[in-house]
Amino acid sequence: xxxxxxxxxxxxxxxxxxxxxxxxxxxxxxxxxxxxxxxxxxxxxxxxxxxxxxxxxxxxxxxxxxxxxxxxxxxxxxxxxxxxxxxxxxxxxxxxxxxxxxxxxxxxxxxxxxxxxxxxxxxxxxxxxxxxxxxxxxxxxxxxxxxxxxxxxxxxxxxxxxxxxxxxxxxxxxxxxxxxxxxxxxxxxxxxxxxxxxxxxxxxxxxxxxxxx
Amino acid sequence: xxxxxxxxxxxxxxxxxxxxxxxxxxxxxxxxxxxxxxxxxxxxxxxxxxxxxxxxxxxxxxxxxxxxxxxxxxxxxxxxxxxxxxxxxxxxxxxxxxxxxxxxxxxxxxxxxxxxxxxxxxxxxxxxxxxxxxxxxxxxxxxxxxxxxxxxxxxxxxxxxxxxxxxxxxxxxxxxxxxxxxxxxxxxxxxxxxxxxxxxxxxxxxxxxxxxxxxxxxxxxxxxxxxxxxxxxxxxxxxxxxxxxxxxxxxxxxxxxxxxxxxxxxxxxx
Numbered sequence: 001x002x003x004x005x006x007x008x009x010x011x012x013x014x015x016x017x018x019x020x021x022x023x024x025x026x027x028x029x030x031x032x033x034x035x036x037x038x039x040x041x042x043x044x045x046x047x048x049x050x051x052x053x054x055x056x057x058x059x060x061x062x063x064x065x066x067x068x069x070x071x072x073x074x075x076x077x078x079x080x081x082x083x084x085x086x087x088x089x090x091x092x093x094x095x096x097x098x099x100x101x102x103x104x105x106x107x108x109x110x111x112x113x114x115x116x117x118x119x120x121x122x123x124x125x126x127x128x129x130x131x132x133x134x135x136x137x138x139x140x141x142x143x144x145x146x147x148x149x150x151x152x153x154x155x156x157x158x159x160x161x162x163x164x165x166x167x168x169x170x171x172x173x174x175x176x177x178x179x180x181x182x183x184x185x186x187x188x189x190x191x192x193x194x195x196x197x198x199x200x201x202x203x204x205x206x207x208x209x210x211x212x213x
Numbered sequence: 214x215x216x217x218x219x220x221x222x223x224x225x226x227x228x229x230x231x232x233x234x235x236x237x238x239x240x241x242x243x244x245x246x247x248x249x250x251x252x253x254x255x256x257x258x259x260x261x262x263x264x265x266x267x268x269x270x271x272x273x274x275x276x277x278x279x280x281x282x283x284x285x286x287x288x289x290x291x292x293x294x295x296x297x298x299x300x301x302x303x304x305x306x307x308x309x310x311x312x313x314x315x316x317x318x319x320x321x322x323x324x325x326x327x328x329x330x331x332x333x334x335x336x337x338x339x340x341x342x343x344x345x346x347x348x349x350x351x352x353x354x355x356x357x358x359x360x361x362x363x364x365x366x367x368x369x370x371x372x373x374x375x376x377x378x379x380x381x382x383x384x385x386x387x388x389x390x391x392x393x394x395x396x397x398x399x400x401x402x403x404x405x406x407x408x409x410x411x412x413x414x415x416x417x418x419x420x421x422x423x424x425x426x427x428x429x430x431x432x433x434x435x436x437x438x439x440x441x442x443x444x445x446x447x448x449x450x451x452x453x454x455x456x457x458x459x460x461x462x463x464x465x466x467x468x469x470x471x472x473x474x475x476x477x478x479x480x481x482x483x
Binding site for chain 2: 028
């Protein structure tokens with residue numbers, strides 16, 4: 001006979017306890033939230049619950065990495081890499097797939113991407129070998145040997161310690177390839193006030209100042 | 214998380230940001246080594262948003278003045294001002310890695326919420342000197358003195374097994390027993406001697422390495438700078454000190470592994 005007690009010792013039907021456990025594994029979901037979501041799902045019409053379950057399965061079955069830019073996609077190459085209207089000569093290197101969306105939302109960039117899936121974090125034991133750096137290098141070498149289209153690599157990693165460390169690493173790694181390597185401007189963000197800015201931000205803003213046009 | 218009745222509802226202190234990690238929608242949890250409370254974990258609301266006024270002040274390696282508020286579980290940063298951003302340290306990959314070695318060592322060796330003014334000053338001085346361009350030798354000096362001020366300084370004067378004064382000769386170092394083992398005790402025949410049971414293999418320790426270790430222990434960094442430590446000796450010190458720290462922490466210092474691996478991963482130096 002199966003026990004009617006969940007992992008917390010309370011009388012919970014095993015299917016309910018299982019769902020609570022599964023939801024609890026998600027980031028930002030504590031045990032109380034997991035219980036709340038579970039009971040919400042129980043009350044949900046079956047059609048909606050099925051649709052949610054199918055959506056989760058579809059993501060796992062149909063979505064993978066683009067072989068060229070390593071972004072998450074349901075086709076290979078992804079829609080951006082396959083689009084002939086995008087500038088094939090620039091690659092914007094970002095940490096996460098969500099960063100691609102942020103840049104796309106701005107509409108300021110029309111080139112290609114490379115997603116690293118993380119940033120160098122020495123204290124967490126995440127080094128360059130844990131990132132998709134090799135894919136970028138292989139892509140550049142293949143391009144140099146074939147069409148030689150790529151003119152510029154834009155390092156668009158975050159402007160925090162890990163992002164800076166990653167950018168510095170890539171800059172040194174790419175130096176022998178003799179391709180132009182640029183870094184996104186760092187300094188004051190739109191809407192920020194000088195009074196509250198830290199010394200590193202202000203000194204970077206001075207270094208990157210431009211002619212007033 | 215425990216409550217801290219010893220802290221007022223809002224309080225001020227200063228500290229060095231050791232590490233940060235993402236939390237919630239746009240928050241960050243920070244580990245900060247403070248002068249008044251030792252290592253504390255606090256949350257910075259909205260720090261990951263581009264418009265956060267505090268985020269630039271709360272990057273790892275920064276020395277900051279802090280205003281905090283007691284939270285229900287975890288305390289909340291309400292204000293931060295950079296006292297020293299160590300900007301030149303951040304300009305090189307090696308610099309960042311060296312700074313993080315210091316932060317990781319302090320986080321690992323300092324018990325939480327336990328102030329240690331000597332360790333605090335050592336961390337600040339070392340980060341400032343690294344910022345001036347000092348290199349790996351300063352990290353050794355730092356490591357020795359972290360061991361000293363946290364009570365883990367290895368015994369270098371007498372044998373940790375027989376307690377006799379160490380004679381000028383080749384010896385062994387036992388990470389498990391925390392000091393020098395004289396050759397007499399080491400060749401006692403019994404392979405399951407006390408140092409074996411302590412769980413870490415004995416490391417060879419040359420007379421020169423022993424002298425350098427004592428010199429590092431007893432002198433300020435200015436004196437150590439002029440010391441001639443060549444390749445073999447440097448390797449031996451690295452093995453003994455690294456082995457001892459690995460034994461104490463039961464893990465490697467990850468930033469140190471990263472720093473050592475940089476030359477292998479990159480074609481050119483700084």
